[in-house]
Amino acid sequence: MSFHGMIDNLYQHWRPADETSTQTLRHLWFDSEHYKVAAADQSSDSTEHFVVTGNELAAGEPWVEERAVAIHVRLDPDARTCHVRKANTLTFGWAGHWLVRRGADPDALARYRPLPPDPYNCGSHGHGTDVQAEGLISASHYWYARPADARTRTIEDRIRRSGDRYEILTQQMAYSEYATDGEHEAHWVLLVDNHPRAAERQYLLQLETVHRSSGHYTLDEGAFPTEKQAHEWADRINPRRVAPLPATDPATGLPAAPKRPAVQAASAAFQPPSTTTRFTR
Structure with missing residues (x-):
């Protein structure tokens, strides 16, 4: 299921567990198509979802701290409620940190999703071949x-x-x-x-x-x-x-550990006499 599909399903069929969940879910539902999933994890029983996304609406300096978004969803199937929280972060790494502290598997969040072959939906324009952007159209497209x-x-x-x-x-x-x-x-x-x-x-x-x-x-x-x-x-x-x-x-x-000087060999300037040395008067 796509991120948009997951959020739409929650919004339509699950009851938010508290007021924060209500506000967070409403925000995500209105703007769900602007969240691009980079990595994700879920519990074995699928009642918890951990998602790292980029936020298309955050391009540009004024919204710099919302470039990456961490989203945590916890479901209660018996009560049919959902507990939803999100955190805006500067980077994907720090979004992952927030989710790991809430129970996500760090190894799962290290497996980034590959980019689609046509991320900007350029299409073929009737020429029979897909038009693909080389790299990013803009460096701000985090x-x-x-x-x-x-x-x-x-x-x-x-x-x-x-x-x-x-x-x-x-x-x-x-x-x-x-x-x-x-x-x-x-x-x-x-x-x-x-x-x-x-x-x-x-x-x-x-x-x-x-x-x-x-x-x-x-x-x-x-x-x-x-x-x-x-x-x-x-x-x-x-x-x-x-x-x-x-x-x-x-x-x-x-x-980096400080470099310590190598152990120097003892000076050969003085050598004690051997036991076989004979002294003469």
Whole structure:
């Protein structure tokens, strides 16, 4: 069943369990065709559904924090009621984090749905062949973007599984596609990392860049000792050339371990006499 079909079925045949569910379901029903599913999971008895979507209505800077949407539906078949909640997030990774904390399988949410062959419904225009967009028509079309590489997927997987390790301090657009002739768009999230090993560099900045021509996004991050230094780095982001971030391990998100000098061999300047040495007067 499509996302639109699921929401329409809920709206027509299930009773919202509370006022929040009523408002959330009504909103989703009116705009369901604008939500593009990126990944999903459901319980074995199909009474719980976890959906990560992109929001077509969120293109552009004013709605930057609604680019990704996490939706959780819990059904009570006996009472024929539905409990519906959603959260607007900046990225798919953080939408997944919200859902995993509500019971979703992080492995399921890591399996992104492939893009349809004609995502923009261009059609054949009577020429007998489908017209397909190469990459994205616009870099702001985040709902069609997918992770570009292993590093991006590794960082996202850690985000989904991170529980209460991180606290989001700030999140905003780094630059829009208008700064790069439509080729790129980037956003950043500044976190406090509560991991004990991050104490000396606990301000973690994640930069996600959407690449229009390939239809993918990349995710990078770096750790700073102070919030001020992290903001200073973000303020200097140049869409033509982004400075490298301080190194972190993509699997753990922790600063790179300091290099320790190799153990040096003892100096040969002095050698104690052997037991067979004979002394003469």
